[in-house]
Amino acid sequence: MSLPRIAIDAMGGDEGVRVMVSGAALARRRHEQFKFLLVGDEARISKALEAHPNMREASEILHCEDVVAGDEKPSRALRRAKTTSMGLAIQAVKDGKCGAAVSGGNTGALMAMSKLALRTMPGIDRPALAALMPTLEEHDVIMLDLGANTECDARNLVQFAVMGAAYSRIVCANDAPRVRLLNIGTEDTKGTEKLQDASHFLREATGLAMRFEGYVEADKINRGDVDVVVTDGFSGNIALKAIEGSARFVTDLLKTAFRSSIRSKIGFLISRPATELLRHHLDPNNHNGGVFLGLNGVIVKSHGSANAQGVANAVAVAARLLEDDLTTRIAADLAALDDGALKANGTTTAQGQQ
Amino acid sequence: MSLPRIAIDAMGGDEGVRVMVSGAALARRRHEQFKFLLVGDEARISKALEAHPNMREASEILHCEDVVAGDEKPSRALRRAKTTSMGLAIQAVKDGKCGAAVSGGNTGALMAMSKLALRTMPGIDRPALAALMPTLEEHDVIMLDLGANTECDARNLVQFAVMGAAYSRIVCANDAPRVRLLNIGTEDTKGTEKLQDASHFLREATGLAMRFEGYVEADKINRGDVDVVVTDGFSGNIALKAIEGSARFVTDLLKTAFRSSIRSKIGFLISRPATELLRHHLDPNNHNGGVFLGLNGVIVKSHGSANAQGVANAVAVAARLLEDDLTTRIAADLAALDDGALKANGTTTAQGQQ
Incomplete structure (x- = not known):
């Protein structure tokens, strides 16, 4: 072919x-x-x-x-x-x-x-922006939506879960990715009504090409025990930027500390292989390839400041998604999932106060 | 007295x-x-x-x-x-x-x-949980709400700004704290309607005991150029935990890297004063003292795992807030601020899709 x-x-x-x-x-x-x-x-x-x-x-x-x-x-x-x-x-x-x-x-x-x-592919109400992030383990974690939709309903979240799982299966070679909804606690009663509705639906759904494992809190995103983190674009953008900003904050502090004395500078030079390992692991070029999921076609966003290796990773993501036909996979997963039940409920974006 | x-x-x-x-x-x-x-x-x-x-x-x-x-x-x-x-x-x-x-x-x-x-003090619709976090500068940054209210309206956000500014004036000795609303971009059109309403109100308000400077993105919270970050309890909780988790993620990676070879171990020992400086700066005991703002009385939350120094910081926060009479300060600030205009608008929690 x-x-x-x-x-x-x-x-x-x-x-x-x-x-x-x-x-x-x-x-x-x-x-x-x-x-x-x-x-x-x-x-x-x-x-x-x-x-x-x-x-x-x-x-x-x-x-x-x-x-x-x-x-x-x-x-x-x-x-x-x-x-x-x-x-x-x-x-x-x-x-x-x-x-x-x-x-x-x-x-x-x-x-x-x-x-x-x-335009969005059949069965998808809204596209989502997904990105890869490093974890403590060898594999990356996928988070979506990162800002395509400021506010989402339960049905959007369920569709994001399906799309994120398909992305993870192809790019991270997970047969059954572990999927969680980003929330402020792990108990059933935590968070907004739309999160609870989406969680309830995903728990009850059969034939999902993923393992839905409930909620994840924002401090656990990078621990390596979740493959796909699903959230609305507002919270996702906040979480992504907070993670990036905090990582930069700690490495900036570390640089200042290493420069604080001759002794520290010498120690830094000796332990450079260690700090290089850290730099490599955190380098966005090694996790490049944000994807707009849910469109009729594959659109990959490469970091604006990516080097050739970073661009190569983004292009490789596009290649993998075409080889494994992401769009057809998502369509098949959606067909197996009857999310009609969420229609009436999910389209209500007005939420009562908790 | x-x-x-x-x-x-x-x-x-x-x-x-x-x-x-x-x-x-x-x-x-x-x-x-x-x-x-x-x-x-x-x-x-x-x-x-x-x-x-x-x-x-x-x-x-x-x-x-x-x-x-x-x-x-x-x-x-x-x-x-x-x-x-x-x-x-x-x-x-x-x-x-x-x-x-x-x-x-x-x-x-x-x-x-x-x-x-x-109960909440007169003029305050809902209390908020505020915490101190480290920045690249000498001073801490205050963020609220961190989870007391899953969803908030514009009026809540304005009141959080007033309370956070009063807290900052007392505990961080800022005469005119720089206050920003947490958002997914800094342009006027970004984010939810309630954020835009709160921003508009704070920009136009006169007699504020703060400098309102618009929006801040989550990667800039710890840079040191904002004193009070205002947000709803859901986003605040996500941002706080993402920052904590990411800082732990980087330091965990660093530990692993330092242990990866004899050479790195030696470098680590030599540069220990530098890494101790980092540890000290990130140690939650040095930024202890979450406060529930907006109640008739001062309630301070100390970290569950705080040591004696951490508890001392939390108790000192309570002492400072009593010495400078936080509740009276907030009441005076509220009196100077006519937030009646936000009543009709702010109580609408149903938000249109962006």
């Missing part, structure tokens, strides 16, 4: 284009059968391809000079969908010329453009 | 009672004029007091054998308010025998009992 191509938003200046092209070339070493559509400035892309002859053979270039700015409002970017590298990469997925698009650009714009162009 | 006494819930076994009494004795060195009501097993308390003769003179013992269990449901603990050390410590505040109570016990039970016995 011939695999669909992957569109790469080769945005940015010389450096940006070079990183995206190098990253895709690195990923192609592990996924040799893939072909690419590189969208961006043709001269810059051709130049970047000179270092990667194998990649050149597998790539078509779609010339485009316009780029969505990092701080551009999604509403403005939407109007420039037909002229920007991001917009054209997504359009290629919409037109069936590519199966997936990878971009390191403005997240809000990518989300808005993808949603409008690709 | 004679200062009100502080009730100490001297709960737990020999060790628990000893830590609470030692902590109160330590705090009294800095706040010599304070007297205490020690609630718990008389024999154990008397034994613990032997090591602290000055404390003995300043203390009265209220004998009580029953203790609220760490995993006891708040509803059950409520029924035992008249017989448990926690319940009797709160009752002493209610009866005017003490101005504040400090407990290291079950947070949910402490919150439920305090709320029922003391």
Whole structure:
């Protein structure tokens, strides 16, 4: 079978284009059968391809000079969908010329453009943004939604659980991922009504391609005993940023402490292999590949500051999701799950006070 | 003027009672004029007091054998308010025998009992749980609510801002604390309607004893450029636990890394002063003293695992709040703030989808 191509938003200046092209070339070493559509400035892309002859053979270039700015409002970017590298990469997925698009650009714009162009897949009410994060164990944990939907109902949460589990099965090679809902306690009575409704539904549901294990508190996300953490976009965004900020806070304190005396500096130099191990484990490049789940097409968000290895991980995520046909998997899982019962209940977003 | 006494819930076994009494004795060195009501097993308390003769003179013992269990449901603990050390410590505040109570016990039970016995102060719709957290700077940051209210409206958030600012002015000696609302972005259009309403109100309000500076994202909480972070109890609990969990995650990784080779172990030993500095900065004992704000009386929650120094910090927080009369300060701030405009709007908890 011939695999669909992957569109790469080769945005940015010389450096940006070079990183995206190098990253895709690195990923192609592990996924040799893939072909690419590189969208961006043709001269810059051709130049970047000179270092990667194998990649050149597998790539078509779609010339485009316009780029969505990092701080551009999604509403403005939407109007420039037909002229920007991001917009054209997504359009290629919409037109069936590519199966997936990878971009390191403005997240809000990518989300808005993808949603409008690709629309949600049958059975999914809303798409969700999912990311991989490190744990104390070897495997990563997936968390969703991270900001696509400020407020969600129980039905959204159940669909996020299904999509997150499908993502985990493919990318983390889990046959039956352990799924939990993010909450402020683990007792049944904790949290909002929509969380309790979603939990009740998932506990009772049969034929789920996951192990639903109830609630998880935010201090347990990275312990390694949960594979998929499901939450609304507001709480997910808070939790993700709090985790990132706190990790940076501790490493900043550590740097200051190591610089505090000659003795500490010497100790730091000697123990550098240890601190490098830490740095490697926390490096976002090693956990790169946020995905918008639930659309008719695979859209992968690479970190804006990712290096070539980071981009390669994001492209590899897109490749894995196409090889294992994420969209069909989610559709099959949804078909096995009768979430009609949640319709009446879940669409009520007004919640009583606890 | 004679200062009100502080009730100490001297709960737990020999060790628990000893830590609470030692902590109160330590705090009294800095706040010599304070007297205490020690609630718990008389024999154990008397034994613990032997090591602290000055404390003995300043203390009265209220004998009580029953203790609220760490995993006891708040509803059950409520029924035992008249017989448990926690319940009797709160009752002493209610009866005017003490101005504040400090407990290291079950947070949910402490919150439920305090709320029922003391009720919210005039002008406050709901109490909030506030805690101190470390930052990259010398000063701590205060975050509230951390779980007293799963869902909040705009009016609640505005009142939390007023209470958090009063707490910061007293405990962190800030004349005009920088206050921000926790949100998923800093643009005006981000987040829920209630956040936008609260932000709009605080921006327009005059005579505030704080500097309201808009929104803060969860990765910036510990950077040191905000003094009070205001949020609903669900998001606050998620953010607090995510920060704690992530800090533990990084330090656990660091421990593993330092143990990974002889070389790393040696480096660790040499740089121990640096890692001790980090440990000291992150040690919850140095930031102890969660407070239930908005009640008719001061209730301070000490960490369950706090050592004597941690308890001393919690008792010192209670002492400072009594010395500077927190409740009167909040009342005066509220009087200066006409939040009537928020009444109609804020009481609507049903939020439209974003």
